[in-house]
Amino acid sequence: MIVTLTFSPTIELSMSTGSIRPDDKLRCTSPRYEPGGGGINVARVARELGENALAVFPEGGATGASLLALLEEMQLPVASVHVGGWTRECFNVIERDTSHQYRFILPGVAIDGEEQDALLDLLGRHLSSGGVLIASGSLPPGTPNAIIGRLSDLAKRKGARFLLDTSGPALLAAHGAYLVKPNERELEEVTGQPLHEVEDIVHAARRLVAAGVAGHILVSRGRKGALLVGAAAAFSFDPVAVDIRNAVGAGDSMMAGVAVGIARGLLIQECVRRGIAAGTAAVMTDGSVLARAEDVERLYANVPAAVSLPHSRKMAEAPMSLRPVLPRRDAQ
Ligand SMILES: Nc1ncnc2c1ncn2[C@@H]1O[C@H](COP(=O)(O)OP(=O)(O)OP(=O)(O)O)[C@@H](O)[C@H]1O
Ligand SMILES: [Mg+2]
Known part of the structure; x- marks a missing residue:
């Protein structure tokens, strides 16, 4: 069973308007309403790929009720905690004159300490040995980064594997x-290290491993593929060249592919190949459509095998230097 946690679920409204100018009324087309938020997307793709998936998230207000209704329509299994604030809405607006896309991302609804505890309790009830827990997306304002460490501990207690896709100090927690x-940019941000070459990326990722953040760091590199870095080995994965339609959802689809591989007991390199197939499938689809199973299966056969990277001095040097960048475990 794959359980996903979305701290900041969303209702996505997508629409278009002729041209975006100040002061004028911007008359838009009728919006399309879709559920969104990292973990919810991961659960949708994991289910599309044939695994049991449950999406756990907080919801509140009339927008929370709408989110639940949208997910029910999709028949996605969910378990939610009802919270005091209103579930956020985000706006994707296409300017037809230029084909530019404007994405207005609102902050996730704040969840208080009791609501955070309730989410962890709920996860604890659904996680089981051999399962996978994936937390994906940003933390809402006011939620301490330390909650990520609590998720990691909870997964360990339950005998489940914990996968995380977030950015900033929360990632280090x-x-x-x-x-x-x-992704490459997020790794650069958290390590404060400019990443020019593959060696720099491996070195930066290895600092996270050495600091105890995770056993594996998967650095996604968009059209350049991905790198998988562990304590003793590093692998490079070439991309599959495809016609790009829309890059939205590549990261979430990749996480779903990796999680499906883990749930099926595949070797980690094979899990990453599944992740690359799913990430690539997402960029082939229009709009906010996520990866489709038939595309993932077809692409999987074409994802090149992992290439083991030779150990160079530059990759290995000074792993302890991450200390000043890492927040304390109990940091906010
Ligand atoms: N333009 C592309 N061409 C080929 N493959 C791609 C492309 N974009 C993404 N992918 C595949 O999907 C994976 C994940 O994409 P990416 O690195 O862009 O994730 P991300 O930055 O987390 O995305 P998101 O914007 O969804 O958070 C990549 O490692 C790659 O395998
Ligand atoms: Mg991402």
Whole structure:
């Protein structure tokens, strides 16, 4: 069973308007309403790929009720905690004159300490030995980063593997996760290290492993593929060249592919190949459509095998230097 946690679920409203100018009324087309938020997307794709998936998240207000209704329509299994604030809405607006896309991302609804505890209790009830817990997306304002460490501990107690896809200091708060997935920019941000070459990326990722953040760091690199870094080995994965339609959802689809591989007991390199197939399938689809199973299966056969990277001095040097960058475990 794959259980996902979304701290900041969303109702996504997508629409278009002729041209975006100040002061004028911007008359829009009728919006399309879709559920969104990292973990919810991961659960949708994991289910599309044939695994049992449950999406856990907080919801509140009339928008929370709408989110539940949208997910019920999709028949996605969910378990939610009802909270005091209103579930956020985000707006994707296409300017037809230029084809530019504007994405207005609102902050996630704040959840108080009791609501945070209720989410962890709920997860605890659904996690089981051999399962996978994936937390994906940003923390809402006011939620301490330390909650990520609590998730990691909870998964360990339940015998489940913890996968994390988030950014900033929250990413560093995952002590002992099975895998974290920053993209190149997010890794640069959290390590404060400019990443020019593959060696720099491996070195930066290895600092996270050495600091105990996770056993595996999966660095996704968009059209350049991905790198998987552990304590003793590093692998490079070439991309599959496809026609790009829309890059929205590549990261979430990748996480779903990896999680499905883990749930099926595949070797970690094979899990990453599944992740690449799913991430690539997402960029082939229009709009906010996520990866489709038939595309993932077809692409999987074409994802090149992992290439083991030779150990160079630059990759290995000074792993302890992450200390000043890492927040304390109990940091906010
Ligand atoms: N343009 C592309 N061409 C080929 N493969 C791609 C492309 N974009 C993404 N992918 C595949 O999907 C994976 C995840 O994409 P990416 O690195 O962009 O994730 P992300 O930055 O987390 O995305 P998101 O914007 O969804 O958070 C990549 O490692 C790659 O395998
Ligand atoms: Mg991402």
